[in-house]
Amino acid sequence: MRQLNSEKLVKLPTLNQQLDEEYIKPGTPEREAFHEDAISWYYGQLLRVRRRELKMTQKYVAEKLGREQSYIARVERGKADIQLSSLFRIAAVLGIRFIPTFAQVMR
Numbered sequence: 001m002r003q004l005n006s007e008k009l010v011k012l013p014t015l016n017q018q019l020d021e022e023y024i025k026p027g028t029p030e031r032e033a034f035h036e037d038a039i040s041w042y043y044g045q046l047l048r049v050r051r052r053e054l055k056m057t058q059k060y061v062a063e064k065l066g067r068e069q070s071y072i073a074r075v076e077r078g079k080a081d082i083q084l085s086s087l088f089r090i091a092a093v094l095g096i097r098f099i100p101t102f103a104q105v106m107r
Contacts, residue, residue, distance in 0.1 A: 041078030043087065048076040050094045064093045 013021070024030045051061060058072040065072075065086075074080035075090065082090075091098055 037078060040081075044076040044078040046096075047090055047094060050096055051076075054094060056094070061090065061093050065089055 019031070019034070020026070051058070057069075058076070059069040062069045062072045071080060072090070075082055075086075088098060
């Protein structure tokens with residue numbers, strides 16, 4: 001097995017350091033926008049993976065919700081600013097049940 005050079009590893013930047021460099025420091029509008037986009041993309045991917053597991057088309061899911069296929073496509077790409085109720089309805093069509101958990105965020 002190949003050995004990693006620990007001296008080189010120490011010099012590598014952490015993910016947070018890279019984010020700070022590319023998207024400015026935490027708490028800035030740019031960093032907050034990046035975080036929101038990342039969360040939207042993540043949930044869209046969860047929905048897409050589940051839809052594909054069930055062998056459903058975007059059109060089928062859209063019809064079940066009374067929406068357009070392009071809306072489901074935007075949700076899956078994280079490009080739609082959807083309401084929480086819409087997320088829950090899409091999830092229900094896909095057999096996903098969200099159980100919200102709330103945690104206090106320290107600022």
